[in-house]
Amino acid sequence: MEVNCEGCAGCCIDWRAISSAPSDHERRGPREPLDDDYNLVPLTRGDARDFLNAGLADVLTPRLWRDESGVEIDGVSLSAIDDKPAFFLGLRKSPKPVALFDADSTWLPTCAFLDPTTLQCRIHDEETYPAECADYPGHNLELGQETECERVEATFGGERLVDDEPPDDLSGFLFGPQAIGEKVFVFPDPERLEGVVARAAVDELTAEDRALFAAAAVSSAPGTTTVNRDRFESALAAARETDSWVGRAIDDWEDRAADVGSAAPDPTLAERVEDDRGAPETPGWNG
Ligand code: SF4
Numbered sequence: 001m002e003v004n005c006e007g008c009a010g011c012c013i014d015w016r017a018i019s020s021a022p023s024d025h026e027r028r029g030p031r032e033p034l035d036d037d038y039n040l041v042p043l044t045r046g047d048a049r050d051f052l053n054a055g056l057a058d059v060l061t062p063r064l065w066r067d068e069s070g071v072e073i074d075g076v077s078l079s080a081i082d083d084k085p086a087f088f089l090g091l092r093k094s095p096k097p098v099a100l101f102d103a104d105s106t107w108l109p110t111c112a113f114l115d116p117t118t119l120q121c122r123i124h125d126e127e128t129y130p131a132e133c134a135d136y137p138g139h140n141l142e143l144g145q146e147t148e149c150e151r152v153e154a155t156f157g158g159e160r161l162v163d164d165e166p167p168d169d170l171s172g173f174l175f176g177p178q179a180i181g182e183k184v185f186v187f188p189d190p191e192r193l194e195g196v197v198a199r200a201a202v203d204e205l206t207a208e209d210r211a212l213f214a215a216a217a218v219s220s221a222p223g224t225t226t227v228n229r230d231r232f233e234s235a236l237a238a239a240r241e242t243d244s245w246v247g248r249a250i251d252d253w254e255d256r257a258a259d260v261g262s263a264a265p266d267p268t269l270a271e272r273v274e275d276d277r278g279a280p281e282t283p284g285w286n287g
């Protein structure tokens with residue numbers, strides 16, 4: 001596998017607003033995500049623990065799915081395992097000014113960790129770098145699914161996926177029952193999600209709501225739907241206390257942003273919004 005990522009970041013940004021033929025690849029099949037995110041990064045249990053331990057739990061957010069054969073909460077029927085709502089844990093996006101593929105700077109939903117000036121990941125060399133990001137697009141190649149690199153090629157030209165041979169070692173590749181408790185999590189107390197699901201359906205999750213899912217993911221047990229109650233409560237307390245540079249930067253970007261797809265200021269505004277709050281620097285492509 002070889003990819004040409006310089007000047008791309010297509011898998012880290014929701015670039016549908018600047019695409020003439022936006023992809024709907026995450027919304028095919030019987031289960032439709034409750035959120036409207038694009039290119040959600042599904043984290044492993046280990047990733048979730050690393051974010052919690054690094055004091056970055058406020059960047060975590062769940063993905064639930066509509067499913068007519070699931071459990072109903074707040075009038076929404078949700079995918080469930082053993083009658084407990086199932087979810088992925090991903091990374092929040094925030095509106096950022098990005099100049100993609102020679103376009104002018106535009107407000108686009110962007111991974112909280114993407115440096116919009118260099119289009120590089122701020123946690124690439126950190127303990128928290130997600131397994132899914134390290135492997136991307138290896139899982140797609142292994143499953144014969146279209147990659148984001150190819151979608152970028154199809155829309156903007158150029159060569160992004162240089163070699164489509166899947167790598168031998170895909171650390172975050174979990175499929176079927178082995179994914180339960182490792183990448184597909186369950187929420188232990190469905191009644192505790194009353195009100196939360198209604199907010200999730202309109203993209204209005206609160207910090208407290210997101211902390212509940214972070215706690216459930218880190219206290220899950222691999223291969224089972226079991227959640228350790230003591231671990232859940234201690235993880236919830238830790239997640240509630242989190243107040244990181246990235247959480248504060250998301251709030252700031254949301255205050256500054258105009259509509260998705262509209263003209264944005266120069267991406268170097270990130271120096272004030274992110275770098276000055278303690279965001280790790282990125283080297284740039286000449287570094
Ligand atoms: S879409 Fe492909 S080429 Fe573009 S940044 Fe992601 S992995 Fe790299």
Ligand code: SF4
Nearest residue numbers: 012111113114121133
């Ligand atoms: S963590 Fe880094 S590589 Fe992964 S989606 Fe976010 S910016 Fe991209």
